[in-house]
Amino acid sequence: MRILQLHSNYIVYKPVKKEISIAEEAAKEENRVEEVVVLFTAIEAGDNSAMAKQAIDDVHAFLQNLKVNRILLYPFAHLSSNLSKPSEALKLIKEMEAHAKQKGIETYRAPFGWTKQFTLSIKGHPLAEQSRSYVAEAGKTKVQQEVKEEEPVSAALKAEDTLKSYWHILETDGSLVPIEEFNFKGHTNLKKFSQYEIKKARAVTQMPPHVPLMKRLEIADYEPGSDPGNLRWYPKGRLIKSLLEQFVTAEMIGYGAMEVETPVMYDFNHPSLSDYLNRFPARQYLLQSEDKDLFLRFAACFGQFLMVHDAQFSYKQMPLKLYELTRYSFRREKSGEVCGLRRLRAFTMPDCHAFCTDLEQAKQEFKTRFNLCISVLGNIGLSKDDYEIALRFTKDFYEENKEFIAELAEIYGKPLLAEVWKERFFYFRLKWDANFVDNQDKAAALSTDQIDVENAKRYDITYVNEKGEKLNPLILHCSPSGAIERCVYALLEKAYKTQQKGELPMLPLWLSPTQVRLIPISDGFTEKVEEIAKKMAAKCIRVDIDDRSATLQKRIREAEMEWVPYVIVVGQRELESGVLSVRDREAHGKVQKMKLDELMATVASKLEGKPFKTLPLPLYLSKRPQFYG
């Protein structure tokens, strides 16, 4: 007997169709039970009455802990592959029901033998979700009990429960080393990341450094007037985010993806969608409109799959690549999990799907995108030293594709973490993700790509092959950079690390809100300085002027605290000689002499290939409001 026990806020279920001849009579209407412990129950071959009684007694003990006295017995065959005969199962279920009632538990029961659909809302506390199995063994009942967080719905997810991960380090030559045998010397971050993945180890109790930074630099801030994890972005933050969005989008279009736009909300009861939804253990934002239940998307999958389902294409157009910058994707993360820019409830995620004919094509594409992602991260300002990669695959996939896996390891050029499963239980066969390790030794995934072998069928996506046959493609899911907000988080955390080393923190030049700050030494020079500013702005350089009446030293200090890459003081000497004194942050704040044209050429060369947006604030600092502090 297998029982999945879920302490729920509510469950709504509806019998849809009789499955078997002995199915009970039931009305095809919705039933709703509030504040209830739902018992998804599968009766297995060999189960007996004693076991049924034992199971209810165990549940009863739990109810007292949970301070609830209401259960719903929900026959749920998918929990086991060793089911008993239906007649026996029904008998035992009825016994459980009777026993529960006898113990004074308010007992409800979903009908046996029906296909049912349900929606339920699980409580978040650690005891809310439990699975138990009872095995008949030499006349006595053995209870195996596990406390495990998981969504109840899919058999595949249940498998996660029993399926074990085998951890290895994949060397750059493609060899797999069991993790306990790997020498982590010189691979500090990989070690931290591995520990984070495997043990979920937490050490520090400290505010993540990027949070005060995102506020002080007027990038983003919490918005108490919204839901947690929905942030406000100040002009400078909006600029940074917008540039990242533009850059990633341009890279994906350059790669050959077709940019599309799809709705942010979907029908909760759409057949393909609800199925996929149940496969995805994230919590959704739900909303009601007229008579519809809607959910907010957590990725672009829905929209793109529905679009491709309706599209006609053949092997000649493949791999077929669609891209969308989802602003926003929503995930109703548990309140304790939302954190600064690391983990949000509303976030901007570039999402690119490639529809491939077969595994060979998928692998080829996967490799192309692997290179592309590394390049995208690098251009954003995150080098291979800043993140660690995990590759996750099944044992059989590895056996069949050793060379391919080795190629990936070679491309990356650093040992990476390999998670190996004996069998597949997610919808993908191969996945990689790049993970930033932050100042709290926490890891956050950035880029990722997966080979999805399930969803084409689920969404009835087909292409036509050479012989005119309709086939389901393989689907690659890729986020080239990961969430844009998370990129900002990584850049800020990285800058903080730099600062801890005693160096000057900064953002990449192309993302710096002010690239060049001009400081007229006194009022009389402001007009001349504006001429210089105009020349620079004309060359697509974000320049501003600190015309405030504060002392020179104070204005320099504030420019430094804003991480302005180039600070130039302009007075009589500069105007007469035409030579500027440029305080170069990258060169540790050293003041360098150069002509305006030289500076503009230097800056322009560093900005090559990056998108540009004009300054999102008034040219004169005296005209700017203060958003924070």
Add this chain to the structure above:
RNA sequence: GCCUCGGUAGCUCAGCCUGGCAGAGCGGCUGCCUCGUAAGCAGCAGGCCGCGGGAUCAAAGCCCGCCCGGGGCUCCA
């Protein structure tokens, strides 16, 4: 969701334990200073002490509930 810490001026925070006039620094405004590479000087304004309830002659402070944030538990497709 649970545990835990916090929320006082725009920001950072002291005051709370032991109830009795609401505080500091930064920022803002005004004035002086017009400056040569990381904090010039002075004055003024600025408060629903997170929100709601309770006990008290009296609450920022004590008690209860809620909201928001940090950290932890749990989890991350």
